[in-house]
Structures are given as structure tokens and as C-alpha cells.
Amino acid sequence: MEHNKDQKDVLFLKSGEGRTYSCGTMTAIFKADENETGNKYSISEWWLEPNSKGPGAHQHEDNDEVFYGIEGKTSILVGEKWIDIEKGTFLRIPSKTIHDFENRTDHKSGVLNFFIPGGFERDMPSIVDWFKENPSK
Template sequence: MQHTEIIRLGAGLEIHILLDTLDTNRQFTLFKVIVEPAAKVPAAHYHDQFDETIYGLKGLLTLTIDGKTIELAPGECCFVPKGAVHRFENKTAESVELLAYAQSGVFGATYFRELAEVINVGGPPDAGKLKAIMLSYGLVPVSG
């Protein structure tokens, strides 16, 4: 049984690493995300090297995938193919929990730890550093 590592990104976003890239021979990453109401979430982005599947566990998550808005409820899932511009947010007053499966295992706990070092310093994070971290793991931020 794997030990779950919890990585906090700011005040409202928590990543629970369930299976890291090192646990799966870099085949996939499996992690739970807790999104508090009005949490700061990642900028709209796409993945240039991997697909992602998101499964709702608790609450209602609002996803935008290639301009289409999807409300993801518990028990529902959606597939985010490589190259699809997407973002998510919690528009409700309750916390949201989701399970994310990213294949192949290009990014994992190390990615989230690096983000946490920049985000959790207090004050506005360095956007240039965040973008560089994202790009180094195959996540490409999209402005607008």
C-alpha cells in the first residue's frame, strides 16, 4: 500500500498523490484534488505529452475544455485529450474533490512540489517561474 503525499498549493488547493510516476514505471500518475470554494486554480493550459481523465468524487466542479463548459458531479468523468485547452474551478460554496489520472506519467509529485515552492512563499507568485515549471512538465499555459 502506497503512502499518500499531500501537497498544498496556496490556501484552497490540495493535491493527494496516490500513485506517482515512480510508482508506475512512468506509465501514469493518479492523484486526488481538493478544490475549496474560490480557490486559485491553474491557468488555462493544455498538455503536449499526455491525456488526463477526471472523475468527480464530491461537489460540483466546473471545467472548460476547448471552450465548452462542463459541470462534473460525483460519479461522472470526463476525458481531456492531449492538446485540449482546459481549466477548472469551484463555483460553489462547498469543497470539491476529484480523482485525476494522467497518462503517461510525465508529471507527478515533483511537479506539484515545485509549484508549491513558488506558490506558498506568500504574496503573489512569480508568474514566470510558474510558467517555466509548467512547461518543463508538458503543461502549456494559454493566455486569454
């Protein structure tokens, strides 16, 4: 993961720019991460192909997550309830809360994700490898 900016630099990325990770039917594009934010947060776009599953139910012990709908409709599991996130919809998930996301529609969907504090991007190479080894996800 190459960084040529740090927390003192202005970040300006056009649509589609960033560090891209292919995760089966999902694509993550990291816009800013711990190196660039002093580990305060990470920001990424998550794009899901039509009728596709997400990462699987999980939780983060010490990190809140914010999701903001940017395209289509993404269904997000929060605890035991599924919530549909459409363009312009905001959702904050506190740490230690089980969550997942998927696209249940016939159209591509996307969410902007804020991971607080940062550091999630450290796991992306192993997540990409997992999806390569488990292509049915």
C-alpha cells in the same frame, strides 16, 4: 518526494493518505506516480476550497488527463467550454487541449485525476512554490 514502492508492489492507501501538496486553495494528494507505475500514469486527488480558482488554463503536449468527480461540483474548462463534474462524472481530456478547473460553489469539491503517461508529480514542488509566491491564486 519519497517512494518506498515500485511498479511491482501492491499499493493500498486509505482516505487522505498519499503525498500531499498544498497549492493555495487547492490540495493535491498523489496516490500513485511514475515510480510506482513504471511511468504509465499518475493518480492524484485534487481538492478545491469553496469559491476558488484552479491552476489556470494550460495544456499538456503529450499527456491525456482523466477526471472523475468524487465530491461536490468542480467546473472544468475543456477548450472553450466549461463542464460541471459532480460525484460519479467521468471526463477525458486529450493531450494538447486547453483546460482548467475551479470550484464555483460554496462547498468543497474534489476530483480524482489520472495523468497518462505519468511524470506530472515531478513538477509539484515548483507548483507548490509558485502558489506560495502568488497567494492570490
